Amino acid sequence: MILPFFILFFVYFLCIMGLVYGCTRVTNFSSKDLIPETRFTVVIPFRNEAENLPHLLESIENIQYPAMLFEIILVNDASEDNSEAIIIEAMKKTRFTIKLIQNKRFSKSPKKDAITEAIQNSKFEWIVTTDADCKLSENWLTTLDLFIQKNNPTMVCGPVIYESDGSYIQTFQQLDGFSLQALTVGSFGVKLPLLCNGANLAYRKKAFKEVDGFLGNGHIASGDDIFLLEKMQKTFPGKVMVLKSQEAIVSTKPQKNWKNVINQRIRWASKTSKQKNPASILLGILIFLVNVSLLATPVLIVFEPGNWGFYFFLFYLKLISDFIFVKQSGMFFNKKISFWKFHLQSFTYSAVVFITVFGSVYGTYSWKGRSFEKQ
DSSP: HHHHHHHHHHHHHHHHHHHHHHHHOOOOOOOOOOOOOOOOEEEESSSOOOTHHHHHHHHHOOOOOOOGEEEEEEOOOOOOSSHHHHHHHHHHSSSEEEEEEEOOSSSSSSHHHHHHHHHHOOOOOOEEEEEEEEEEEETTTHHHHHHHHHHHHSSOOOOEEEEESSSSSHHHHEEEEEEEEHHHHHHHHHOOOOOOOGGGGEEEEEHHHHHHTTTOOSSSSSSSTTHHHHHHHHHSSTEEOOOOOOOEEEEEESSSHHHHHHHHHHHTTTTGGGGOHHHHHHHHHHHHHHHHHHHHHHHHHHHGGGGGGHHHHHHHHHHHHHHHHHHHHHHHTOOOTTTTTTHHHHHHHHHHHHHHHHHHOOOEEETTTEEEEEE
């Protein structure tokens, strides 16, 4: 039993350290001021977001970018609250171009349908997607424009942070978000992009059409970001880039309860088996096995008390690896992470991974008032 566990945790350690190395290879983006020239269509699908829309719309009004160079398209996905009324009222006061359109469903993925519909109604060459529960940095588009002018990419993956009030559940989601951001940046740093976030994602409209958009994965409810990343990376190698800049951060709200946290992660995980990137699949399997093994260590110690020191070592090998990994994002987002509080979060994360994987394989999940089945 000892040797397989050691090999598993040691391989995990090597993978995490490789990603940490990747994070250090991606430098913070900075550039001298250039005359803004990139034209953006910002796409924001929404469903029953009356609580969040005022904050989003306020952040839109604070955007520092020439009004003639971007438009906002909000796509209503069958909202049942007063989301539309809030947007219509904001449209009367705004200095920017804001369009409100209705989603047209043709697949099993409402969000992909909404983005596709918005792109068909867009007038600018760069598509930028975000979510209705987000807040946008005032220099978000300016920084994106500078990055595009300097690097000439086809797709740009931007940074996202979960807000936290310091409570256990929100701290968990922020730390989990940090791990995903570190995985994103680290994988780009080792030239093997594995992840991006649709809450801060930009790509050329021409490229979206060239890869046939979401064709081929419309039967999967989630994955508007990951599947498109895979297509873009295959078609435009070297042109898919990560933007590491504090000026381009998009912040998003955490879920309010553990049920929603689990449903959100089941939604994310439900696309994993459909991914075509072998590295992403193997890393996912490795993460699952290590976290399940961690949950099993207390039981193993009971049955093998003579090996308690070995299992204690494995626990700290994983804990320290994860802490170093997550701290990469913590430093970027200027957030301090307590090593001692990280202990309990580590076990919580393993439990959430275990529940999420089995939920994505065998069950259904609810999201935005809808139920989805595994495809």
